Amino acid sequence: MQHLLYQPLLLNGNKYLQQKWDKASYEMHLRKVKSAKNTIDTTAPKTYGHLALKMKKQKFEEQSMSKIQRENNMLLEKISHIMRTTGRIDNRNDYENKSLCREMQQQEMLRIIKENQLMLLRLTQCQPHYSIKDWHEDWLKTIKLMESIARYPRRVSD
Numbered sequence: 001m002q003h004l005l006y007q008p009l010l011l012n013g014n015k016y017l018q019q020k021w022d023k024a025s026y027e028m029h030l031r032k033v034k035s036a037k038n039t040i041d042t043t044a045p046k047t048y049g050h051l052a053l054k055m056k057k058q059k060f061e062e063q064s065m066s067k068i069q070r071e072n073n074m075l076l077e078k079i080s081h082i083m084r085t086t087g088r089i090d091n092r093n094d095y096e097n098k099s100l101c102r103e104m105q106q107q108e109m110l111r112i113i114k115e116n117q118l119m120l121l122r123l124t125q126c127q128p129h130y131s132i133k134d135w136h137e138d139w140l141k142t143i144k145l146m147e148s149i150a151r152y153p154r155r156v157s158d
Contacts, residue, residue, distance in 0.1 A: 012018040147154060
């Protein structure tokens with residue numbers, strides 16, 4: 001265990017002189033620490049021009065930019081020509097769409113129309129198999145039977 005008593009670095013007979021020397025050596029140590037230089041290199045690494053500047057990429061970009069500029073100039077020339085003149089495009093469509101099988105389609109359409117007309121003729125000339133009069137008489141018989149069977153016969157109101 002260490003006591004709070006002053007412990008000199010170098011042994012000497014005079015206690016105050018020893019403390020003064022120790023304080024001076026400590027201050028000299030602090031000055032050296034403050035003036036000490038870093039041993040770790042924190043500077044940026046050297047940059048070499050031939051590595052930073054990629055000539056091939058720069059050349060490719062210049063070529064692509066010149067190509068884009070040339071195409072833009074061509075488009076500008078075309079647009080200015082169209083603006084000066086009426087242009088070469090005519091939007092009127094004076095032609096008819098021609099189908100390769102138009103005749104066959106028309107023949108098929110005529111055949112279907114004829115078949116439909118024949119069906120309509122047969123349906124209009126056809127006589128019914130059931131007589132409406134017989135159906136009505138059967139219905140009246142059925143009502144009579146239902147009234148005779150019913151538990152609570154209906155009252156006929158006149």
